Amino acid sequence: MAILKHSDQGSITGAIGPVTVYQSKGQSIVRKRRNIGGKPSTEKQLSRQQRIKLVVDFLRPIKEFTYAGFRDVDRAAGVSIYNVVTSELLRNAITGTYPAQEIDYKNVILSKGALKTAIGASVSAIDGELIFHWIRTAGDFNSTDRVMLMAYCPELKEAAYEISGAKRMVGTAILTLEKSWQGKYVETYISFRSEGKKISANSFYTGNLKI
Structure with missing residues (x-):
């Protein structure tokens, strides 16, 4: 029990x-x-x-x-x-x-909701930053949604994240990491949140990469 x-x-x-x-x-x-x-x-x-x-x-x-x-x-x-x-x-x-x-x-699912999931999402690491990209859909009803970004370092058991980042219509966003993460692997995720912060999308795993 x-x-x-x-x-x-x-x-x-x-x-x-x-x-x-x-x-x-x-x-x-x-x-x-x-x-x-x-x-x-x-x-x-x-x-x-x-x-x-x-x-x-x-x-x-x-x-x-x-x-x-x-x-x-x-x-x-x-x-x-x-x-x-x-x-x-x-x-x-x-x-x-x-x-x-x-x-x-x-x-791993880090967010759930009725908003549209990120389409064609990808991420790359450049000079201690993670550059996220996603496809901007013309006439997207949720174009003003804010991106949610997550990077988790299993070795350090630390995370870096952005809860209310760039608007969906922008198509790209940057997540800056600590210098101590250099040379380590991270697990990355992307999602969206309504501008009113009441509704989210299902998170999307953008992969594992070395910083």
Whole structure:
């Protein structure tokens, strides 16, 4: 049985199988629960524990981005955006078998909604910047949507992102990265958000590349 609570900030706290999730200094911390009765954890429990830790660690630097990206997704009363995103990742974005499970970045969804997804999106790295391009559709009803850009560095467990960037009609946008990312690989994503910031598009994975 899982005993969970949702804080006002949308974070999960409580017990989930063999692990406990709690908040400390604004971060979600996962730790193994004390072994009650002296029975060792089963492989299924250990696998679940590892999956949760992978997702919590991945979401830590990108909570603001996912909150904006999932803002208009339907959810049951009392269910936080954080919980919706966590469930999405646990279902669709973990690959491998215990103990070698990992995030499947190409299947990560960082935003969901009714807006048009980016068409023909691509990205390139030049001098510490990511240059995103997408096709501008003539007469696009959502031409004033704002682009959302994301870059995640698995090695550093850090993210760089833009929640309200260039308008869709522009067709290109730049995301500047920290110098410490030089020579490292990043996972990249693009999406759109309405200018009123109420509706998003499904995010699109633009690939892995070296900075």
